[in-house]
Amino acid sequence: xxxxxxxxxxxxxxxxxxxxxxxxxxxxxxxxxxxxxxxxxxxxxxxxxxxxxxxxxxxxxxxxxxxxxxxxxxxxxxxxxxxxxxxxxxxxxxxxxxxxxxxxxxxxxxxxxxxxxxxxxxxxxxxxxxxxxxxxxxxxxxxxxxxxxxxxxxxxxxxxxxxxxxxxxxxxxxxxxxxxxxxxxxxxxxxxxxxxxxxxxxxxxxxxxxxxxxxxxxxxxxxxxxxxxxxxxxxxxxxxxxxxxx
Numbered sequence: 001x002x003x004x005x006x007x008x009x010x011x012x013x014x015x016x017x018x019x020x021x022x023x024x025x026x027x028x029x030x031x032x033x034x035x036x037x038x039x040x041x042x043x044x045x046x047x048x049x050x051x052x053x054x055x056x057x058x059x060x061x062x063x064x065x066x067x068x069x070x071x072x073x074x075x076x077x078x079x080x081x082x083x084x085x086x087x088x089x090x091x092x093x094x095x096x097x098x099x100x101x102x103x104x105x106x107x108x109x110x111x112x113x114x115x116x117x118x119x120x121x122x123x124x125x126x127x128x129x130x131x132x133x134x135x136x137x138x139x140x141x142x143x144x145x146x147x148x149x150x151x152x153x154x155x156x157x158x159x160x161x162x163x164x165x166x167x168x169x170x171x172x173x174x175x176x177x178x179x180x181x182x183x184x185x186x187x188x189x190x191x192x193x194x195x196x197x198x199x200x201x202x203x204x205x206x207x208x209x210x211x212x213x214x215x216x217x218x219x220x221x222x223x224x225x226x227x228x229x230x231x232x233x234x235x236x237x238x239x240x241x242x243x244x245x246x
Contacts, residue, residue: 002154003197003208005169005177006243007039007054008072008135011192012113015059021092021112022055025074025085026131042130047246048200051173053132056196069238070193071116073106073178075126075133082107086119115193126176134166134176135195139236142179148235149177151215153197190222190239196229198243205230209242 012018016030019038023030028042040055076082086107093112101108105121118136120126126133139145146165150157155167155177163181168174199208209230213219220233228244 003152003242004048004050004200005053005135005153005155005195006048006198007056007196008070009194009196009241010055010057010113010115011060011190012057013059013061014113015057018111018113019055019057021094022057024092025089025094025111025117026055028055028131048198050169050171052130053135053175069138069191070195071118071136072132073118073120073126073134073136074131075120075129076122077127078122082119082121089117089119128173129175132175134178136178136180137238138182139179139238140181140183141236142181144235145179148216149179152212152217153177194238195240196243197240199245201245203245205242205244212242 010018010022015036015038019030019040022028023040026040028040031039031041033039036059038057040057042052045052045054074085076085086109089109094109094117097108097110097116099108099116107119109117109119111117120133123133137145142165143160143162146157146160146167149155150167153167154170156170157165157167158176159166165179167177199205209232212232216235217232220231220239222231222239224231230242231239232242233239
């Protein structure tokens with residue numbers, strides 16, 4: 001069956017403030033599991049939901065970052081919607097960002113803690129994704145990354161080239177997971193933004209971790225200590241967490 005892409009995990013100096021920003025950006029709500037952790041989910045979210053990838057914001061003293069390796073693309077339905085969303089995000093504290101994009105029809109912003117996001121122009125492919133069009137990972141080899149993550153999640157490839165790859169849940173719901181060829185540079189710290197995956201109900205976390213290792217994942221130590229989740233790295237060194245069954 002594969003794993004559920006449950007959430008995008010942001011490290012932040014102020015989890016509550018950044019959580020409120022993303023909740024307002026997506027039109028979702030916030031909740032807190034414990035001090036230093038803010039969950040951002042749509043109203044009525046029920047586990048498991050393959051149509052939704054949530055946002056989890058975790059406070060750390062110094063959210064060291066390899067910039068731009070993972071970011072969110074936000075969907076819009078019209079030129080007016082795009083302009084309104086950009087204006088609203090700026091009112092919430094987002095700022096324009098230049099990552100060398102040049103003259104493009106989408107708008108690149110940074111959230112209040114400097115994480116890049118893109119507000120896309122209307123595109124038919126994203127008409128039914130919800131507010132998050134895609135989770136985008138910069139990488140050196142999109143084909144290889146799509147192969148690993150497609151097998152890890154059990155997701156379907158929709159486009160795979162040497163420069164770009166797009167996957168989506170086999171149920172045809174929710175945002176896409178996309179890999180964009182770039183030169184992200186050597187990793188010198190943990191990623192500020194990473195993916196959290198989880199076994200489906202009834203599946204075994206230990207067995208899923210073993211399967212991921214067989215696919216090419218490696219163990220990663222980011223100082224997590226004794227926790228109920230397992231931290232791994234994908235073939236390009238991006239950390240991700242395999243959560244315990246819920």
